[in-house]
Every structure is written in structure tokens, then in C-alpha cells.
Amino acid sequence: MLSFFYKYLYILLFITILICIFFIPFFEIDNSSFSQYTNNNFVFSSYNFVWPIPGYTNISSPFGKRSSPTSGASTYHSGIDIPAPEGTKLYAIDNGTVTFASWGAGGGYTITYQLDNYPDIKISYCHVSPIILVSLRESIHKGQVIGSVGPKNVYGIINNPYKDSNGNPTNGASTGCHLHFTIKYNNTAVNPLNYYDL
């Protein structure tokens, strides 16, 4: 009688172990998908965003704390700076809707759009050309050219406080032609490189 009880117990234990082994992979999948949304260091390559300025990946000023490069520029850098010649085409990283396309003070001429598939993500391009190819509330598609890298100097802005060393008005707080690329998640700037597999 006792030996039958032990046999039964062993079988029960064996079945329990089998069930655990079967379910472990599911728990692991669950953990990793959770970390995608909680861990800031995770590479969000699954978003499959287009790089906004193809051919240019050199970053002259990274995201985060820095010493201000020019008067009026922030000490906490809300995006990344990618130097490129004036006129270099700028592409939409994903489908979206334009929420700003105008002069944006320190950012100079700026384009901002909200992503259709990720409404909590907003993208901004600063120091762009005054010739902006999209307008407010316009729907844009992934890979669409929406503007280009702006000139260092812009004229015609009344009371533009941003000037270069020669006293000429600049395209926002900027020392030269580049794209300032910002990604905001829930209105907080995050490192755009987190979203790319570079």
C-alpha cells in the first residue's frame, strides 16, 4: 500500500516537472516583451523606423547632459545633432501627422509630427530649411521627404535673438548646418538612438 502511494507521488512529481518545462518558454517571452516597454536601454529596432537623414550617421552632439555649445543652446540636449550640408533631404521615420511646421525659436525652423501607429511618440527636426515641404495637420508617410537641412543663417525673423560670431541671425541656437533630431515619448525627450540598431 505504501509503495503504491510513493509510486503515485513520483508520477505526480514527474507530471509537475513536465508541466513546468512546458511553460518556462512562455514565461520568458512574457518577460522580454515586458522589458521592451520598461527598459530605456533596450534597442527598439522592432519599430523599423527609417533613419531621418540617410547617409549621415555621425553625431556631433549626443543626447543628454552637455556644456552649451552656443548662447541659448541647452545644457541638457533633448536630441542628437547630425551634421550634414544645407539641402540634405529629411525623411519621415514612420507614418504620421504634422503637428508643427514653422519657426520654433531655439530650434530654428522646425518640423514636428506625431506617429500614427505610436501616438505617444513625437518626432522633431530642428534647424531645417524655411522651405518646409509639409504643412500643419498634413498626413505624411514613412520615407516621405518632408524638408531639408537648413542654412546656418536665416533672415526675416523679427527679433531673432540667435546670432553667430559675426552678428548675423542664425537658424535657431545653432553654430552650423545640422539636423537636430528629437524623439519624445509621452512628451519626454528620450535618446533617439534607442529606437535604432546602428
Ligand SMILES: [Zn+2]
Ligand atoms: Zn541639437
